[in-house]
Amino acid sequence: MTDGPQSSGPLAGIRILEVGHILAGPYATMMLADLGAEVTKIEPPTGDLSRQVSDSYFASLNRGKRSICLDLGTADGRARLGELASEAHGLIVNLKPSAIRKYGLDYESMRQWNERIVCVALTGYGLDDGDHPAFDYVLQAETGVAALTGAPDGPPTLPGYSAADNSTGLTAALGLVAHLLSGRGGQVDVSLRDVMLSQLNYRAAAYLNDGVEPRRAENGAHSYYVPAQLFPTEAGHLALFVTHDGFWRAFATEAGIDGFETMAERVSRREELLAVVGSVLTTDTAENWEARLRPRGVPAAAVRTLPEALRRTPGAVVRAGDYELVASPIRIAGYEPRYGPPPALGEHGHDREPDREPVQQ
Incomplete structure (x- = not known):
């Protein structure tokens, strides 16, 4: 190394x-x-x-x-x-x-x-x-x-x-x-x-083993976790992804929500929970919720456009x-990729008989 x-x-x-x-x-x-x-x-x-x-x-x-x-x-x-x-x-x-x-x-x-x-x-x-x-x-x-x-x-x-x-x-x-x-x-x-x-791994497994046919859900809601979907806020949309009880406790503390302490309870009371969470999230903007929740370790992000995402991640552009x-998504310690230009057509050699009809690739 x-x-x-x-x-x-x-x-x-x-x-x-x-x-x-x-x-x-x-x-x-x-x-x-x-x-x-x-x-x-x-x-x-x-x-x-x-x-x-x-x-x-x-x-x-x-x-x-x-x-x-x-x-x-x-x-x-x-x-x-x-x-x-x-x-x-x-x-x-x-x-x-x-x-x-x-x-x-x-x-x-x-x-x-x-x-x-x-x-x-x-x-x-x-x-x-x-x-x-x-x-x-x-x-x-x-x-x-x-x-x-x-x-x-x-x-x-x-x-x-x-x-x-x-x-x-x-x-x-x-x-x-x-x-x-x-x-x-x-x-x-x-x-x-x-x-x-x-x-489609877990979707296919649920159908093949449990007979659960995949269906679309409002706001892209996850089929297992609640709340895990997009929510409208005072300004913009927020992606919230609560996958376990620890995340829920941290979110509920910041949002001022009581109850729904276990995953099983949140799943069984899905519609009631989503109404409560949705109402609370409309009291602030998506950007502000992200800023409030991330320090607590809650998976959340404001929905952004690609230009906005690129401006926030200048290191991803080469x-x-x-x-x-x-840039390449693969980062290897001690190695920095050398990003060469795209090649000109035939820059490194040509067929000896280019005038024949080319194969359709």
Whole structure:
């Protein structure tokens, strides 16, 4: 352990190839690049589709990577990919299963170049479960996430960000690193569907074991803990999350509420309790309640916009070339990530025959 920042990250010396578009796969490899891995983005001559969204969008998923243009629809392109794979530790592919197999991007195809390479297939439904169009919002709808989001008497809705893609990217990165630690090559299969079902863990367990069907609750109320939801205040909304009796005692003391001393009582008298808490919270602003409750150790926060949150957390913003971006969420003692700029298309090499029709990735 060194006292100062290390010159290289924990994944220094690990070489990762990425083939894919837009979000889940690129987010996975960016997390690895932030930890010191050398990530080479294999792009068709037309580039990752996220380049067409906006420069800042592309930068938010691709900082610190290399870019090589290859047309995998050509023998030369596939041969060059094989050369790169022979020196790589891992390959993350974010394409539909038929494309992964057609262009030889699974382990059975890549092992001819490198027996020890770890290949990660990041798909919508799994490497063996078909080519159905799989996008973040579609999977949130299909797996029950949308049905659990929103007001009880309103329509289903979606979070304001790509929860499925980001979660699956992190899971893919974990799967890759876990297999690398084994010292063996092989195939890792991660799907958006499976990740979202996994993240509904206690909701699924309640249904499968106790017959409790998940339902939406007013103000996003938790299915087990009371009070644990959003509350309107004199100004703004407050998120309050009371998960045990100690939190309740601290909150009740500050709020001047008597009774409801046990979790069982709070659950059984949910509606009565919520009316009491809701009435008290309207006597002050969300910002003031946060300031009053946090010193008592009560989990509470005023609802803020993203710009407000970023202004309050300046350390979460870093510079990568010409872009200001959100830093890696992984903090390792003694290591400070070097946030490189996003690569220009083909900055580190081009296919020898770029004029042929590119493979649709």
